[in-house]
Amino acid sequence: MSARAAHRLVWLVALLPSLIFLAHLDAAAVNSASGALNAAGRLTGVAGLSMLLLAAILSARVPGFDRPFGGLTRLWRTHHLLGAWSLILLLLHPVLLALAAAEVSISAAAATLLPPPSDLAGWSGWAALILMMIFLAPSFSFFGPPRYERWKKVHRLAGPAVALALVHDFWLSRGLPQWLDLALWSTLALLALAAVGWRFVFSRRIGRLAYTVSDVTAIANNVVELSLEPGGRKLRHEAGNFVYLTLEDDALEAGRGEEHPYTLSSSPDEKRLRVAIKSLGDASRAAQTVRPGTKARVEGPYGRFFLSPDRVGEPELWVAGGIGVTPFIARMRHLSRRGEAADVCMIFCVQDPAREIFTTELHELAARLEGFSLHIHYFYREGPLSGGYLDNVCPDLGRRSIYICGPQPLNALVQQQAAAAGVPASRIHTEEFELL
Ligand SMILES: Cc1cc2nc3c(=O)[nH]c(=O)nc-3n(C[C@H](O)[C@H](O)[C@H](O)COP(=O)(O)OP(=O)(O)OC[C@H]3O[C@@H](n4cnc5c(N)ncnc54)[C@H](O)[C@@H]3O)c2cc1C
Incomplete structure (x- = not known):
């Protein structure tokens, strides 16, 4: 379905x-x-x-x-x-x-x-x-x-x-009729009770896996990548999934014990999990100072950004904006570990070279992946992503499936241009780092 x-x-x-x-x-x-x-x-x-x-x-x-x-x-x-x-x-x-x-x-x-x-x-x-x-x-x-x-x-x-x-x-x-009334509302009420019970009682006891922060890598002055070692059962996930991460470090200035959604940047076949966190508010700013050894809880996986991340060879266009690169880096790491070719044209939009994240690794991975082309777009130098730019770096846009993850205006712009190039809505997939 x-x-x-x-x-x-x-x-x-x-x-x-x-x-x-x-x-x-x-x-x-x-x-x-x-x-x-x-x-x-x-x-x-x-x-x-x-x-x-x-x-x-x-x-x-x-x-x-x-x-x-x-x-x-x-x-x-x-x-x-x-x-x-x-x-x-x-x-x-x-x-x-x-x-x-x-x-x-x-x-x-x-x-x-x-x-x-x-x-x-x-x-x-x-x-x-x-x-x-x-x-x-x-x-x-x-x-x-x-x-x-x-x-x-x-x-x-x-x-x-x-x-x-x-x-x-x-x-x-x-x-x-009374019996129908009772049956209908009781069924819906029981399902609602089960849902709320899972969310607020059982998921906290059995749905959250114990991890420990084993490594903290500064990617930029406002982005860290945390590596998490499983304390017991390991989370199984696909590239593009996200988790709710709870950091239990008493020294954290904010966000202690709060759950926040982060996309996994690690390849699904790595033993550890990785998440890259950009400082966007109190809790994510405090997470920049988290120390190795910190206990963490991981709940998930959620999301379905890539429809079939294990299927390779399909023509795809990936457009990432800023920290929205995380699902793409997870998939690139996965493809590279499996040594697979990929017919992917990737555009990574950043504001200027000073704000680049992961670009050294992205270039290395792209060079290793047969059929993969990577283009970095600098907003301050080149302006908003235009139809001309897309045509230039990805002339066969119309036959590709499109995956976009970035700020909402970028998502909307690329969707518009993809639609204008004749890509049907069913082939355009977006992820937003916004739940409200
Ligand atoms: C599906 C998804 C994947 C994400 N992946 C990444 C990622 O890989 N890397 C990354 O740096 N950021 C990611 N984010 C964004 C990250 O969750 C927020 O930046 C972080 O939760 C902000 O919390 P804060 O307290 O620092 O900021 P605040 O200033 O408190 O919040 C800023 C905004 O973040 C959102 N937010 C805050 N707390 C939560 C929460 N507990 N749950 C849901 N939304 C919240 C709200 O929309 C809020 O308006 C993702 C978000 C979503 C929804």
Whole structure:
């Protein structure tokens, strides 16, 4: 199944309760304006809750679960969309019900919006909605870009919000035959509980592997590459995968015990793992000073950047920007260790020679790989990557699969130019170092 089909399936499951609701709707009940508003109010409740539960299910972060969806970053885009839609629908839910009640009387409408204190079912719904507004507000960037660690803490309110929404639903739900109602919501609720249980309890105990930092190499003044030796079971991964890395060094100035996603820069057949970390904020800046001997936890692998990293010989164009070179260096190291040829044209975009990273090793690897051509593009000297530049270094762009990993504007630019050169979207693959 393609990633697109897998995402469509998620939306279909999210919409299934609404479709069942519509199939059981009594046509006579929607003949009047208040009947139609009431049905619309209940429908938004059903759709909003099912999307909220699906969003919770998708947050599981089980290694491998993200592969059919084209990787965790894509899966979480769908998770975010489901969350956003569920908030919009659940905000509409009481408004539509109150409008329907207004046909009867204003006091009935007011009682829908402000239930009496004894109406625990009504208040559990409101409590769920208020918690949703609090934990989703940072995702909508209402108050500017959120700080990741704070965003993560606030996001934990999702658990109580889902629980309260379920209480509200089990108490008040009307519209489906009772057995179907129970079966549907219980199944979705159990899956959501299993997902959250894995994420916050079991993955911490059994999903994180023990490693020790064995070597720290300064790649540039703001990039280090850490080598990690396994303390027990070794992580199995493919080139292009990323992991959540937790550094447990008490001397670190920031980010102690925090998990951060980093792409593995090592070849999958090396015993140790390697990650190259660029100083981009508090934790990654502190990671520049990490010492050998530091204990680390590694969770993963996640992501599916290269569709089939072991298949060689297919014509490919790789475009890396800055620290976005990490998945490519992992694959080059892998190809080189296996002594394989590769029909790859690689463009590495850096701002100027002073900010080059890994270029000496990239040149060495490229020279060893038959069929591989490497081009370094300097932004300050040559300006943004242009169609002319691409044509020049990669004249057969149209027949290649394209892999892009870099800052968002670079990703967008290359996608545009590849599309203009006739490369179908199915052959353009991107990775972004951004999860929010
Ligand atoms: C799939 C993926 C692969 C990545 N691979 C690499 C890599 O190979 N090398 C590299 O240097 N960087 C990589 N990054 C980026 C790296 O995760 C962030 O630079 C780092 O987490 C920033 O943390 P900070 O506290 O230093 O910065 P902050 O200033 O706190 O954060 C800067 C931004 O980084 C993101 N971020 C921060 N903390 C986290 C977190 N715990 N989880 C997810 N995102 C977070 C947020 O979008 C935030 O806005 C990758 C990111 C992703 C999503």
